[in-house]
Amino acid sequence: MPESEFDKQVQQELEGLKLRPSTAVWENVEKELRRKKRRRYIVFFWLLAGLGLLGYTGYLLTQKGKPTLAESSGKPADHSGKTVQQPAAPSTQSDIIPSIPSTIKPADSSSPADQATPLNETPSAAATQPGTSADREGLNGRKSTALVPAGKNKGKRKTDKTGSPVARSGHQQKTSTQGIQEPESRKETESKPVDMAGQNPPVVPAQDSVKAKTDSAVAAVPPPAETKAPAAKKQSSSKIKWSLDLGVGGSGPIGSPFLIGESDNTRLAYDQTGGMIASPGSPLVTPPVVNYGPVYFPRSDIKPGPAFRIGVLGEWAISKRSSIVSGLQYQYQSTNIRTGSYRNTALIFNNYASQPVSVTSSYQAGLQKTFTNRFHYLQIPLSFQWQVGKGNKLPVLLSAGMSAGYLLATNALIYDSLQGGIYYHDKNAFNRFQLSFNTGLAFRFGNSKTFQWSIGPEASMGLRSQVKEEYDRKQYPLYLGIRARLYLPKKNH
């Protein structure tokens, strides 16, 4: 048989071969077509949701913070001395210093140095009117406040156990009366430079109240040292695809997750003054300021700060294009705030929620310098990863999931309206456990090679406030960054 003839015959015979497929084939084809259509909608939805979240996170991190109380009132901060109108020019420095309420006494009132504060620390002319001093004292609204040396503060803490707002209100009236009835204390105060706006007691130096340094308020003390958390490491096994996860970006808190803007409910009462700042001649009796005292030093805007993440992740494939990702990560987050001078003095007081607070140092609220709040988290993420499309050249990976985190350490400051506005650090003020929602998009490279890596944007949003509700207003951590994942090469068996 000639070769060409054989080839021709074979081709003719085989080309005409027809076989009828079973009915199940079409049913499966139809089912697959319907599923693909549905999958296309799901991918579209995920892409939109991911892009929306990324955009929203970016918006929140880049937007300018809400105006401070001073800004919202259209005036510069009151401690700059420009916004406060004085009925008459004070003859002495003491004229611009308000009185000390009787209920708030220094630990050692006999020590004049205890109350010494440089003039540049005093809120200029704020609350100087004698007639309104009592009101302002009452405005403080705290059940009790005591200032004692750092070493002795526990035994001497004065705390009124009535915690309800009504009880507090009653206490304020009592305080106000006492404030009016004690002109001597005011005179005593007037003769010496007094800390702050005078509605709260001066601060007693931590070491020696008698030898207190007059410049303690402006003494530059380095911020607390950071605590470093070790990066997580894990051993790889051949069944799981291990990778080294690196992320760099920015972090910042928001007041209300998943909502545009900040709800007024998330703001504390003393933030809702609507720009009402204590000034001479203006009786600050409008609630809710009356409960918390006038704010001479409003809280600073919280600006986003750098953040990074490092960890080891394992990918468990559950199908050709989907996998579950988990592992161990260390995350560093930071935010920036503006503060005033550092005070190396002990404070014991009840915060606005009647929570006793004891701190050894604090920062005067202000705009003098930048303070970086640092958060160190250890996280266990669990996310679902899905590859868009079947192509192996440049697969696009979508991921979404949750992450359980533990706050290892932080130096972050909490704001309080004490003494007209201070920042302090209290480790008990932070929620240790955090649950975050994570999502991201990544492009994987080198898919056909041994060495693989992926890169893409990611965002995570904390579902629990970093700060406990009873300490400060809610702050949900947000992170936006670029993630790179280096896959460890597989072992050849």
Add this chain to the structure above:
Amino acid sequence: MATEQMEQQKLVRDCLKGKPQAQRQLYELYADTMLGVCYRYTRSMRDAEDVLQEGFVKVFHHLNQYKQEGELGAWIRRIMVNTALNFLKRHRKYQEEMYFTEEYLHPVSQEDPAVRLHAKELADLVRQLPQGYQVIFNLHAVEGFSHVEIGEMLGISDGTSRSQYARARNLLITWLKKYSTDHKKSSYAGK
């Protein structure tokens, strides 16, 4: 002819619009022929149907890429061949799966039983060739690909394709001769 082409174009347009009836019509039009193609590349009817199913999903998914210049059947056939090759690549243990069950077969018609039987038996013989031989023989002898093209498709040299084809061809001729002899013997015995 022109009417057929217009009908085919309309069918494609309707399929692109996602009309289920048109999709079903297209499937019915080509399913039998394409199963014949898939059958030659696989060793079981079940696998052939799997390839057919996967191939048709691809056809509907990529139908927008079909430029209505060439014949639609040829375009679909190319997709089926590629799907079959991918299927064989994915199933590396396929070579050990030598089962061959006649009960899965569904011959289309008995219009010309002699030719049909011949084609089917020839196809069965081709399917009994070693896997590499089978694929190369199908690609060259039936689909008409050159050895250079086959080399590119399978990632082998064109020389390897040539030699494999020559061996497959010789083996098939031997089997055909043997089959022919056995058939004649049985025919005479029957007489």
